[in-house]
Amino acid sequence: MQPNRVKALTSLIAFSCTSFMSANAIMPKIFAAVKLKLVKAMRQTIYGGRKFIWAGFWASVLTFVGVNFTPLYWINEKVKDDLLKQFRIKQHPDLVTVVIDDQTLRQLGRFPFDREVYAKLLDRLKEAGAKVVAFDILFIEPTPSDKIFSEAMKKFGKVILGVNLSQELRQNSGLEKQLKRLMIPLDFHIPLSVSGIMLPPKTLLEACFGIGFVFPFPDRDGVCRTLPLAVRLGKSKHVVPSLSLAATMAFFSKPKMKPDSVQWNNRKVSLGEDWDIPVLPPFSPSQFGFKSISFVRVLKGDFDRNSFKGKLVLVGMSASGLVDRLPTSTDPLAYGVEIHAAAINALLTGQSPIRTPLWLQFFIILAFSVPLGMCASFRQLYCLVISFLSAFFLAIVLSLLLVRLGFVMPLMPILISELLALFVAISLKAETQWRMFQPYLAKPVDEMLDAGSEKTRSVERREITVLFSDIRNFTAISASLTPYEVAMLLESFFNHMTEVVQIFGGVVDKFLGDGMMVLFGALSNQTDHAQRAVLCAWQMLEELNVVNWEWESATGSPLKIGIGVNTGISILGDIGSEWRKEFTALGLAVNLAQRLEELTKEVGSNLLIGEETYWQVSDLVIAEPLEFLVKGFEQPIVAYKVLGLTEKGKQIRRSILAARV
Structure with a gap:
């Protein structure tokens, strides 16, 4: 190695060692100074802003109670309805709806149809290769053509019949035994319960693969936001599945059922506190493009054979004036078949928004309100305004983003708590400033003015x-x-x-x-x-x-x-x-x-x-x-x-x- 290079290398090594030693000597001082600054800032914020922290906390408590246990709850639900319209679930390719529409009534005549018509429908669907058929139609009273219909069900295999909930169980011979066969045993508690159900005639009950209740359970404001997947029958440990759950179980197999979810293979669907599932898009055939075929076209064979091969077919009604329509989170007027189609679609796809439990909702509100309350301790008003606008914007953006990812964040409670925390914090700040200046300015002036103009001079x-x-x-x-x-x-x-x-x-x-x-x-x-x-x-x-x-x-x-x-x-x-x-x-x-x-x-x-x-x-x-x-x-x-x-x-x-x- 040349002498100049040796000298340069030696100088470089010496400089590096000196720099390293200097850094070792200086860095602890720098870290200590930074640490001191952080500690001072934290202590000042925590100690000086304790009352503002409490302002944010109590704003969170009041908001949480208000939006969950007062009439504000329904306003919050309306806001969530608008938010959930951003949530999109693709329609599962294996779900098809067959609807009794106006065209069907014009050609087949007055409803209800003879049950031989439904037998013919099952024959057509079996020929087309359908895997499961679920009827969102009640077959309560016995008819002469029940035997034909039951034979068609046995021939098809997996047919799910809709049942209705009632106050008492029919006392038919052997009916209780068949009912137990069609119910689901669960080892955990489900909140919703009924005292009885209205079952189909014994002939149909023995022939069907399963049953499911069709009642949609709307909220108190009449909006159907969720659909329970099962209800307890009296004090029994067995539950009656919804038509949606029964149809999906027939299509796949019996799922792993937990208090907060159901799971088939890699598909896991999160459920609410009442073991229910949100009724969300894709929602109606007209709005979100569900595959839907007219009932009469299937009877006549006027359809593509591949449309039903290996599919789950949901049969229901959509004719004008034939059934009542219910408002939902995404549709002001929806048919019952659309509600069950939405629930089945969520179960098939495994896509359903995870609704925020109450305890997590409170902590989310707290996470926004308390820091905003602490910001009120800032000396500059513009800092508080910027903090509020930032938190407001963040809450909206985060809610929209999370709902796209499948999480429903309580947007309205967050915004209310932010406004409440801001109001309380500003009030406290104004009071603090008044109390600070009043002893040497406001009070003397007030005292002298109260004493009269002569006293002041x-x-x-x-x-x-x-x-x-x-x-x-x-x-x-x-x-x-x-x-x-x-x-x-x-x-x-x-x-x-x-x-x-x-x-x-x-x-x-x-x-x-x-x-x-x-x-x-x-x-x-x-x-x-x-x-x-x-x-x-x-x-x-x-x-x-x-x-x-x-x-x-x-x-x-x-x-x-x-x-x-x-x-x-x-x-x-x-x-x-x-x-x-x-x-x-x-x-x-x-x-x-x-x-x-x-x-x-x-x-x-x-x-x-x-x-x-x-x-x-x-x-x-x-x-x-x-x-x-x-x-x-x-x-x-x-x-x-x-x-x-x-x-x-x-x-x-x-x-x-x-x-x-």
Whole structure:
């Protein structure tokens, strides 16, 4: 290897090693910084937005209850009906419907037909190679031609007869034994049950391959959205299958039946809580192109022989005025044969939308509402609007996408919960902002306006109690933070402290950088203003423990404050220039309160109170007297270092906090 290449390679290796070592030294710091930022953001969002999280939670609860257990349920069902129109199932090639239409009635005469006609139909279908024939027609009363019809059924093989549900079982000789043969044993519970069924005559019952009930079970609003696949007969462990299930079982074989699904080979169909299946597209022959042939054409042999070979044939009625029509999720007027055709098609194809169970519906609503509620804690209003519109758009797109994939997501509850969460969150945000600004702006203005126009411009002397608070070593602490972090931490600190001030009846006069000036008894006749001020100061020290949870994660050290409280005669009023005024307090009592706050660091105390204040709260606090020379005062002043609260002081503090809650 040439010397230049060796030198270059050596330099490259040295540079790589140096870079790797530098990266090893720098990356932990970068990861630590990123981790700190994430932790701070999470803590700020979680702690600062707890009430907004609860807003989203209760919005979810109210929405869930409203759309499932109130009249809103039916509006929700209508919305789901429109959504389900996007769901498409291809028609299974082995399903054909034969309908008694207007053409059939014109040529064969008045309905019902002689049962010899149905025998001839079975003969034609057997010649064409049909595998299963299911009649969505009731054969209840015995007729002279039953024997001919029964012989045709035996000759064909797999014929399913429709039965109707009733209040009691016919007591025919040997009928119960035949019924048990045609029912299905299940080892799990099905919710729907009937006390009896109306069966065909014994001759037909013995000849048929199976039976299935044809009643469609519409919802309370008259819309047929689902079709139960089976019902329990009384207290029996056996169930009566629907015509759809019985026909499909005859076409395939007995399926694997579970409480939430039925399965043939690789075809699995999810079922609802009532062991039912949605009545969904492809739905009607006119709308979705079901293979349908006129009854009379089959009798005359006027059809393609391959149309029925190896097929499942469903025979029903579609003639005008012959049967009642029911609205469904996708068709305002559908025939019973179309309803059963849709159910059979879903069973044959294994395609059916998975409806959302109630417990999952609640968590989906929760997943949209809670984050949206948390977004209300953002400072900028446009962030909240963008979040809402994004969630709204996402819910619609996701619902349409999932329904195409076979999942029905509760769109209307999501949208309602989003609107409700947004309304509650904005209301809470407005209330929070009002509560934050009211102590030092809204309340003074309201108090002065209520007192009259002369009061708002007057200046007076009054005994009040003044509280000064200041963060210790804030300049050094803020030097390691960005301006944004300083502003956010101070905002959080002042939010907590302002809320405490409001609870104890104080008014924030002004913020002084990292400190604050609070007045008690300035705008209302508080005879206990000294007690309220001292108890407020002690509660501010307690609240500091909560603030430090966020503060320590940002600065690495706990926050400490000093508080000075003093009582005395002060000048109160609307003071300032012609262009800008503010309500404030002036005088020696105010100056002394500020000096006491400055002295807290020197004496190693968090709270110092003036002598006049102490005499008004002596039974509430445990305090140690101290003497100071204070600038601006000729004589030494006596102040008290507060060590704790007496039992009476604790009790009064608890009562004030409880009254606020």
